[in-house]
Amino acid sequence: MASTTFRFVIFINVLFCLANIAKCLDNPNMLFNKDTSDNRVMSNSYREIWKKRGLIYNFAISDLKIRYRNSVLGFFWTFLEPLLMLTVLYVVFTNLFKSQIEHFPLYILLGIIFWNMFSRGTSMSLSSILTRSNILTQIYFPQEIPAISSTITSFLMLCFELIVFGIFMGIFQFMPPSTIILLPFILLLEFILVLGLSLPLSVLNVRYRDIQFIWTVVLQVGFFITPIFYKLSILPSYAQKILYFSPMVQIMNMVHDVIIYGKIPTSESITIAIGTTLSVFAIGYGIFLRAKRRVMEEL
Amino acid sequence: MSEVAVEVRNVSKTFRIYHERRDSIYEAMAAWFSKKKYYENLEVLKNISFSVKKGEMFGIIGRNGAGKTTLLRIIAGIYKPDAGDVTVNGSLIPFLGLGTGFQIDLTAKTNVIQYGILLGFKKKEIAERVNEIMKFAELEKFADVKLKNFSSGMYARLAFSTAVQVDPDILIIDEALYAGDMAFQKKCFDTIVSFKKRGKAIILVSHNMVPIQDQCERAMFLNGGMIEAIGNPDDVVEQYKKSMFPKKE
Incomplete structure (x- = not known):
């Protein structure tokens, strides 16, 4: 019974967001912009973003570099930082929590790594337009670029942390199952999800400066309602039903299944994950297109 | 020619001049309910053609x-x-602010590369021209000096020299x-x-x-x-x- 309802909701959801994306890609002017006088800025946007990809990578990498500038170990901090952090978390959580979860240390490390990408990516993007305001008011480039490059930075950090995770797997003599080949698909999904939130957050934060404080709270709540250090099954069933529709919960479950337990995610959870992620992206991008119109003047 | x-x-352009800036969501909502006009339009440009x-x-x-x-x-x-x-x-190169995006903690050379990318160069292209740029700016000796130790004149010279390279x-x-x-x-x-x-x-x-x-x-x-x-x-x-x-x- 419940599963029929789920399927129905998912179906509607997927339809809705596909339609939305198609419209957005086709003609953003038609949907969000009443005056069509301005063709130069809007309709060339996608091509322009692609043309400026060098700039995106440059922003993303210089963000990484600036993080560790003036430090003696320099680049090694990209590995050392997650290594130290994960070690501490491992010690704390395995000693405090006597969890029944199989491979608990790896379970929690993986959860933290994927949650970090989400929380870092969105909070870095949140301030990305404001911190680059001096450049944006002097040189034209599409307003999507700060959010995209911050998302890429957090994605690169995720990749570094996954390498460190590989070290941990070695320490625990854990052989990853063959389902790990599905990982790129999950990474892509999380990237789209983070980008879909980053774009609207980056422009809205220019006008409403309290979004950053609200977002901090949202992230804190998100950390606890996502199965990072517990399994979804310990929650009461009504909570499970609601959280089932959180894209982050689905991504987290899929990551755990694929890397640790060697299970292929069910088609239902894959559909929900894709459906909710794309909906978030479509709605987020819609808000972004609407809000970006006057953002330059607010800087 | x-x-x-x-x-x-x-071309016309109107700016909104806010009576009270609504920087927070709460203020935005409060203003929404009170229905007061919270900004005035200021016509900055009127029908400009040239x-x-x-x-x-x-x-x-x-x-x-x-x-x-x-x-x-x-x-x-x-x-x-x-x-x-x-x-x-x-x-088109907008030269509105000189040295936009220069980071004072990075060396002159790195900044030239960064600025070049910002102005639309590929990284390889600008890296090939760095020495030329430093020569034009008469700053060869300071290529590896961090920008925070530059004088404002040196700073401007560096920025100008980079920008004209974009051609x-x-x-x-x-x-x-x-x-x-x-x-x-x-x-x-x-x-x-x-x-x-x-x-x-x-x-x-x-x-x-x-x-x-x-x-x-x-x-x-x-x-x-x-x-x-x-x-x-x-x-x-x-x-x-x-x-x-x-x-x-």
Whole structure:
């Protein structure tokens, strides 16, 4: 019974967001912009973003570099930082929590790594337009670029942390199952999800400066309602039903299944994950297109 | 050579001047319910039309707040006009702020590369030209010095030298050239003259009348967002001076 309802909701959801994306890609002017006088800025946007990809990578990498500038170990901090952090978390959580979860240390490390990408990516993007305001008011480039490059930075950090995770797997003599080949698909999904939130957050934060404080709270709540250090099954069933529709919960479950337990995610959870992620992206991008119109003047 | 490089047609731009800035969601909601008008429209540019030909230097003068920078930003594509449109034929470098995006904690060389990428270079292309740029800026000795130890003149020289390397078809200059010593200023002007000879369009905004009268083919006087005068630089400057000091003979 419940599963029929789920399927129905998912179906509607997927339809809705596909339609939305198609419209957005086709003609953003038609949907969000009443005056069509301005063709130069809007309709060339996608091509322009692609043309400026060098700039995106440059922003993303210089963000990484600036993080560790003036430090003696320099680049090694990209590995050392997650290594130290994960070690501490491992010690704390395995000693405090006597969890029944199989491979608990790896379970929690993986959860933290994927949650970090989400929380870092969105909070870095949140301030990305404001911190680059001096450049944006002097040189034209599409307003999507700060959010995209911050998302890429957090994605690169995720990749570094996954390498460190590989070290941990070695320490625990854990052989990853063959389902790990599905990982790129999950990474892509999380990237789209983070980008879909980053774009609207980056422009809205220019006008409403309290979004950053609200977002901090949202992230804190998100950390606890996502199965990072517990399994979804310990929650009461009504909570499970609601959280089932959180894209982050689905991504987290899929990551755990694929890397640790060697299970292929069910088609239902894959559909929900894709459906909710794309909906978030479509709605987020819609808000972004609407809000970006006057953002330059607010800087 | 009579081809048009920049064409501005009937451009208007209105800014919102907020009575009380609503920086938070709470304030935005409160204002929504009270239904008071919380901002006023300020027309910064009214129906501006002009064109700049290739190989021409075009000067824009006007008081502070006359809309000069807004106009440049619209040409550069940073702001979009509320009405009218702008056609730009060729690559364009907005030179609005010198050394935009320079990071004082990085070395001169790294900054040149970063700035070059920002201006549209590929990393490889700009890396090949770094030495040339440092030579032009006369800063070879300081290539590996962090920018925080630079003087403001050195800073401006570095930025200018990088930007001219991009070799844009259209150059927009907002008071940029008056940093650096006399020798470097001359170098800048020589560069600009050679730009002009090669058929590039230059838009210069300045409060200094000398380069407007000496270098520009045509000039425009903006007053309160409208074109007060356009044409021969000497006449335009004359009119500008009259409006600035009305009582003077």
